[in-house]
Amino acid sequence: MQNMEEQFTKLKSQVEALAKKAPENKLSMIVFSGDLDKILAAFVIATGAVAMGMDVVMFFTFWGTPVLRDKAKSVGGKDMMGKMFGAMLPKGTCEVKLSKMNMGGMGTAMMKSLMKKKNVASLEQMLELAEELGVRIYVCEMSMDLMGFKREEMIHYPDLTYCGVAKFLEEAQNSKIQLFI
Amino acid sequence: MQNMEEQFTKLKSQVEALAKKAPENKLSMIVFSGDLDKILAAFVIATGAVAMGMDVVMFFTFWGTPVLRDKAKSVGGKDMMGKMFGAMLPKGTCEVKLSKMNMGGMGTAMMKSLMKKKNVASLEQMLELAEELGVRIYVCEMSMDLMGFKREEMIHYPDLTYCGVAKFLEEAQNSKIQLFI
Amino acid sequence: MQNMEEQFTKLKSQVEALAKKAPENKLSMIVFSGDLDKILAAFVIATGAVAMGMDVVMFFTFWGTPVLRDKAKSVGGKDMMGKMFGAMLPKGTCEVKLSKMNMGGMGTAMMKSLMKKKNVASLEQMLELAEELGVRIYVCEMSMDLMGFKREEMIHYPDLTYCGVAKFLEEAQNSKIQLFI
Numbered sequence: 001m002q003n004m005e006e007q008f009t010k011l012k013s014q015v016e017a018l019a020k021k022a023p024e025n026k027l028s029m030i031v032f033s034g035d036l037d038k039i040l041a042a043f044v045i046a047t048g049a050v051a052m053g054m055d056v057v058m059f060f061t062f063w064g065t066p067v068l069r070d071k072a073k074s075v076g077g078k079d080m081m082g083k084m085f086g087a088m089l090p091k092g093t094c095e096v097k098l099s100k101m102n103m104g105g106m107g108t109a110m111m112k113s114l115m116k117k118k119n120v121a122s123l124e125q126m127l128e129l130a131e132e133l134g135v136r137i138y139v140c141e142m143s144m145d146l147m148g149f150k151r152e153e154m155i156h157y158p159d160l161t162y163c164g165v166a167k168f169l170e171e172a173q174n175s176k177i178q179l180f181i
Numbered sequence: 182m183q184n185m186e187e188q189f190t191k192l193k194s195q196v197e198a199l200a201k202k203a204p205e206n207k208l209s210m211i212v213f214s215g216d217l218d219k220i221l222a223a224f225v226i227a228t229g230a231v232a233m234g235m236d237v238v239m240f241f242t243f244w245g246t247p248v249l250r251d252k253a254k255s256v257g258g259k260d261m262m263g264k265m266f267g268a269m270l271p272k273g274t275c276e277v278k279l280s281k282m283n284m285g286g287m288g289t290a291m292m293k294s295l296m297k298k299k300n301v302a303s304l305e306q307m308l309e310l311a312e313e314l315g316v317r318i319y320v321c322e323m324s325m326d327l328m329g330f331k332r333e334e335m336i337h338y339p340d341l342t343y344c345g346v347a348k349f350l351e352e353a354q355n356s357k358i359q360l361f362i
Numbered sequence: 363m364q365n366m367e368e369q370f371t372k373l374k375s376q377v378e379a380l381a382k383k384a385p386e387n388k389l390s391m392i393v394f395s396g397d398l399d400k401i402l403a404a405f406v407i408a409t410g411a412v413a414m415g416m417d418v419v420m421f422f423t424f425w426g427t428p429v430l431r432d433k434a435k436s437v438g439g440k441d442m443m444g445k446m447f448g449a450m451l452p453k454g455t456c457e458v459k460l461s462k463m464n465m466g467g468m469g470t471a472m473m474k475s476l477m478k479k480k481n482v483a484s485l486e487q488m489l490e491l492a493e494e495l496g497v498r499i500y501v502c503e504m505s506m507d508l509m510g511f512k513r514e515e516m517i518h519y520p521d522l523t524y525c526g527v528a529k530f531l532e533e534a535q536n537s538k539i540q541l542f543i
Contacts, residue, residue, distance in 0.1 A: 186366070189366070189369070189370070189373075192373065193369075193373055196376050196380070200376065200380060203380060203383055203384075206535070208531075218394075218424055218425070219394070222394055225527055226392075226527055226531070229527040229528050229531055230531055232528070233528060233531055233532070233535075235531075281396075281425060282450060291443070291446075292508075295443055295508060296508065298443075299507055301504060301508060357385070357534075357536075358531070358534050358540050359540065360392070360541075361542060362542050
């Protein structure tokens with residue numbers, strides 16, 4: 001009997017350890033791309049997952065970072081490189097382009113009008129929906145620094161965190177789904 | 182003793198809950214790209230995984246969708262946008278191009294002849310192999326609608342399902358591996 | 363009592379089976395891309411994950427393969443195709459270019475000087491760090507064969523294995539995180 005109890009206690013702690021290691025019902029996504037089509041896919045997946053009851057974190061890095069700038073905001077005090085990046089990269093969701101068939105902007109305009117006609121939400125609407133549904137957004141500090149972006153020029157989003165890759169990996173580590181887009 | 186039995190029953194249900202949450206031996210893949218190189222990688226991974234005993238689902242979306250059209254089929258009754266997309270996007274696996282070094286088609290032709298010489302299966306052969314091995318294919322309904330594709334122009338594939346992102350996420354949620362290609 | 367013991371033994375083996383199926387604290391990454399920005403992201407994630415105590419495997423395939431060539435090594439005895447691929451693809455980490463805004467090399471040069479200024483490690487330094495931290499590197503044999511690369515022209519890296527996709531999938535299968543970059 002004694003032995004049985006001991007074994008039981010051991011099994012119990014094994015089960016607890018397993019339960020701790022089990023991933024949460026969460027989706028962690030790296031948004032590396034800054035293309036209209038890929039950002040759209042990222043938001044369709046993110047909002048779809050939240051609608052299914054999942055917790056969702058999007059980590060915006062590299063070309064994904066400028067997409068979260070606010071078109072209406074501009075900041076001074078940048079060095080030459082920062083100014084160049086600022087001018088060359090899309091400023092906010094409305095300036096992103098298709099990765100293919102952009103054709104000097106015509107393809108992107110066609111796709112946008114098509115999305116409207118087919119009742120597919122625009123990136124602006126997707127971002128609003130994500131906010132409403134509680135999608136968490138992380139912004140890569142290294143990318144902000146590299147491209148010379150300042151926090152004052154980014155969009156207002158309630159659940160936005162500036163962080164490094166380690167914080168994202170912590171989320172990804174205990175997520176059921178991880179994607180690099 | 183009573184206490185012990187109660188504890189045992191509790192532990193049992195904990196273990197059952199954990200077992201239910203454990204992912205299946207499954208690989209879920211989003212095929213977003215329509216490039217020869219990436220589609221090839223997707224099929225090499227998919228067929229490799231099935232050969233190892235895994236269940237595999239490929240969700241074709243955006244640029245991946247036109248790749249599943251049947252070259253020999255054509256449908257009428259499309260609007261102007263549908264006709265344009267239909268004409269500009271690759272029609273089936275034999276028309277896809279390399280993402281890099283395409284060089285007006287020369288790079289793609291070189292790669293294809295190289296694949297033949299090195300006994301790497303062509304996309305057509307990969308698709309046949311996938312069918313034989315039981316790879317399940319999902320096609321994104323939103324992409325079909327956006328690009329104006331009709332079901333009548335898609336390839337014949339026994340295990341093909343038209344669905345939304347939610348159905349794919351359900352598969353991904355309980356898969357060991359998820360990839361966005 | 364007999365019954366209780368039987369049930370206990372059954373539960374124990376269930377727990378053991380679950381423990382065996384639980385993924386390891388590991389990140390498995392397919393490095394398909396050969397672009398400076400994506401390779402950089404891959405190494406930032408890989409080294410970040412090791413620093414957090416994770417085991418990391420990077421599987422270099424397709425455009426990622428030539429990045430692991432050693433600039434200083436050259437081999438003979440290649441056929442025409444092999445020579446062409448050899449000449450056209452970047453030879454090692456120092457020749458890779460940005461996927462966007464390359465602008466005839468100017469964008470890439472700008473990014474590199476910016477990385478230096480902002481104390482972001484270069485690809486060469488990242489590779490050294492990965493080696494130090496014990497990141498394991500797999501190189502896709504099919505890609506080596508397709509592109510006509512020989513083992514003699516690859517970099518010296520202590521933990522480098524030439525293998526097929528199956529070996530990578532075995533790692534990915536019991537990893538917490540999988541990414542396709």
